[in-house]
Amino acid sequence: MISYEENMELMRVGPGTLMGELMRRYWMPIAATAELEDNPIKQMRLMGEDLVLYRAKNGNHGLVDLHCPHRRADLSYGIQDELGLRCNYHGWLYDHTGACLEQPFEEVAYPDAKFKDRIKIKAYPVVDKAGMLWAYMGPGEAPLVPDYDRFHDKGYKQVVFTEIPCNWFQCQENSIDPVHVEWLHGRWSRALGIGRGPEPQAHIKVGFDEFEHGIVYRRVSEGTDEDHEMWTVGRVCLWPNALYVGHFEWRVPIDDENTLSVAWFNVPVPGEAPFEQERIHYWSSPLTDENTGRWIDTHVMNQDFIAWVGQGALADRTQEHLGGSDQGIIMMRRRMLEEARVVADGGEPKCVYRDPEANQMLYLPRQGRAREDQGLPPQFRNPDPTKAPRNVHLAKQPQWILDEMDSIWQERLAAAPDYKPVEQTIE
Numbered sequence: 001m002i003s004y005e006e007n008m009e010l011m012r013v014g015p016g017t018l019m020g021e022l023m024r025r026y027w028m029p030i031a032a033t034a035e036l037e038d039n040p041i042k043q044m045r046l047m048g049e050d051l052v053l054y055r056a057k058n059g060n061h062g063l064v065d066l067h068c069p070h071r072r073a074d075l076s077y078g079i080q081d082e083l084g085l086r087c088n089y090h091g092w093l094y095d096h097t098g099a100c101l102e103q104p105f106e107e108v109a110y111p112d113a114k115f116k117d118r119i120k121i122k123a124y125p126v127v128d129k130a131g132m133l134w135a136y137m138g139p140g141e142a143p144l145v146p147d148y149d150r151f152h153d154k155g156y157k158q159v160v161f162t163e164i165p166c167n168w169f170q171c172q173e174n175s176i177d178p179v180h181v182e183w184l185h186g187r188w189s190r191a192l193g194i195g196r197g198p199e200p201q202a203h204i205k206v207g208f209d210e211f212e213h214g215i216v217y218r219r220v221s222e223g224t225d226e227d228h229e230m231w232t233v234g235r236v237c238l239w240p241n242a243l244y245v246g247h248f249e250w251r252v253p254i255d256d257e258n259t260l261s262v263a264w265f266n267v268p269v270p271g272e273a274p275f276e277q278e279r280i281h282y283w284s285s286p287l288t289d290e291n292t293g294r295w296i297d298t299h300v301m302n303q304d305f306i307a308w309v310g311q312g313a314l315a316d317r318t319q320e321h322l323g324g325s326d327q328g329i330i331m332m333r334r335r336m337l338e339e340a341r342v343v344a345d346g347g348e349p350k351c352v353y354r355d356p357e358a359n360q361m362l363y364l365p366r367q368g369r370a371r372e373d374q375g376l377p378p379q380f381r382n383p384d385p386t387k388a389p390r391n392v393h394l395a396k397q398p399q400w401i402l403d404e405m406d407s408i409w410q411e412r413l414a415a416a417p418d419y420k421p422v423e424q425t426i427e
Contacts, residue, residue: 001317001318001320002317002318002320002333003318004318006333006337007315007316007317007318009337009340010169010317010333010336010337011167011168011169011256011314011315012256013047013048013168013253013255013256014047014048014049014255014256015047015048015049018337018340018341018344019169019336019340020047020048020253021138021340021343021344022240022336022339022340022343022349023047023240023241023253024047024136024137024138024139025138025143025343025348025349025352026136026138026143026240026241026351026352027127027134027135027136027142027143027145027146028046028134028135028136028137028241028250028252029132029133029134029159029250029252029262029264030044030046030053030063030132030133030134030135030252030260030262031044031053031132031133032131032132032133032159032161032280032281032282033128033131033132033133033280034131034279034280034281034282035133035282036053036054036055036061036133037055040054040055040056040080041053041054041055041075041076041077041078041080041085042054042076043066043074043076044063045254045255045258046135046137046252046253046254046260047137047253047254047255048253048255048256049065049137050065050066050067051063051064051065051066051124052064052065052066052075052076052078052085053126053133053135054078054080054084054085055080056080056081056082056083056084056085056095056096057080057081057082057083058082058083060083060084060095060096061096061126061128061133062084062085062094062095062096062123062126063096063123063124063125063126063135064085064094064096064098064121064122064123064124065121065122065123068087068089068092068121069092069100069119069120069121070087070089070090070092070103070119071089071090073087073088073089073090075087075094081093083095083101084096084101086102090103090104090105091103091104091105092104092116092119094121094123096123096125096126097123098120098121098122098123099120100116100117100119100120100121101116102116103115103116103119124136124137125142127145129145129147129151130151130157130264130280131157131159131264131280131282132159132262132264143352143353143354144353144354144355144356144359145353146213146351146353146359146362147353147359147360147361147362148244148248148361148362148364149361149362149363149364150244150246150248150266150364150366151266152361153266153268154268154269154274154275155266155267155268155269155275156266156267156269156275156277156388156405156408157264157265157266157267157277157280158264158265158280158281158282158283158401159262159263159264159265159280159281159282159283160261160262160263160264160265160282160283160284160285160391160394161260161261161262161263161282161283161284161285162260162261162263162284162285162286162287162301162305162394163254163258163259163260163261163287164251164258164259164260164261164287164305164308164309165257165258165309165313166257166258166259166308166309166311166312166313166314166315167253167256167257167259167313167314167315168241168251168252168253168259169315169336170308170311170315171251171259171261171304171308172237172240172241172242172243172251172332173329173332173333174243174304174307174308175237175238175242175243175249175251176208176215176217176237176328176329176331176332177217177325177326177328177329178203178206178217178218178219178235178325178328179203179206179219179325180307182200182201182202182203182221183200184303184304184307185300185303186200187200188303189303192297192298194297194298201221201222201223201224202221202222203219203220203221203325204220204221204222205219205220205231206218206219206220206324206325206327206328207219207231207234208327208328208331209234210331210335212351213236213238213239213351213362213364214236214237214238214239214240214242214244214351215236215237215239215328215331215332215335216234216235216236216237216365217234217235217237217328218230218231218232218234219231219234229367229368230367233365233366233367234365234367235367236364236365236366237328237332238364239350239351240336240339240349240351241253244364244366245366245367246266246366246367246368247263247264247265247266247393248262248263248264249261249262249263249301250262250263250264256314257313257314261301261305263301263393263394265391265393267388267389267405269408269409269412270409270412270413270416270419271412271413271415271416271419272416273412273415273416275408275412281401281404283396283397283398283401285299285301285302285394285395285396285397286395286396287302287305295309296395296396298395299391299392299393299394299395300392300393300394301393301394302394302395386409386410386413387402387405387406387409387410388402388405388406388408388409390402
């Protein structure tokens, strides 16, 4: 049983906390690139800090303190400038490094004082990668944003956001829990009348292995054996706060009691012709049904959200009774605390990438890629093969995105009549 003190250490993410300092050693995806093209200033709360994300007119992105150092005005109401973000109260201008570039009155009235050179706002680096904006909130020289191989695969990409009212760590524990798939997404879905595919099969064996990018979980279900991809490939609990199963699900801490779910999808497009996506779209998936007020339970990740929030805003792990299926959760908790203590002792934790040559097309195992390596069509569930696959993970995919995808699919299918995608249920 975990102690109260360890439980709180796993959950607290503010500055100076054990886990907060560990998480600040990693880049976090916090917004879509296109989002700041549409609206260049966005108020954010990340790991207990109130901040403003912005895009300057010159294309630079910045992440700075919510409050102007002058008179503490709210910079989320600031003015987009060519070089940065300008406070709407007295016009002080800041760039992405936190430097104060202009103080209009001070420079006119006291030109020799150089007051602006003594002012600096808290600022964090921001990098644009894979259609997402990433923030590094740690000390010292920032490492590299991981260059995962999936980012480079041809396909229709999109980013989906949902704010979850609970602690990030109980969300991430879901990433290392194989048996919940059988029950939450299989048997409960059938009880709700929305079950898809064959009858869920009972788990008879689970396994967990740490590797260079996190932990892999494996399972054997009735009707399969250890030659099945569920065992030979498994699924990736991506360090420190994501799940990878062909798409990514990051659990980004907003504060101790709220989490930003960031899901990144790449749906393979039909045919072998090149495909370049001009803009990676983004959308928000709601938690509740607007008509009933009840939590949405029709999609895979929405079902996960119900399970996470049901544990309370801060899960009380001192009241748990863990079983054999929870070996991976125990492993992850232990490793998180170990790596957090490495940071507390002045060291660098695992999965920090600094070598540009090594940080290229980082290989992540995923089920189904053997078919793609053989040049075979990808497998996905789609009742109408003339249309693009619908997102079964998150509810309320915008119709305009579906229309755009359908148009792409129909155009490419017409040019590749021999392309025959194979239907597959999602495990």
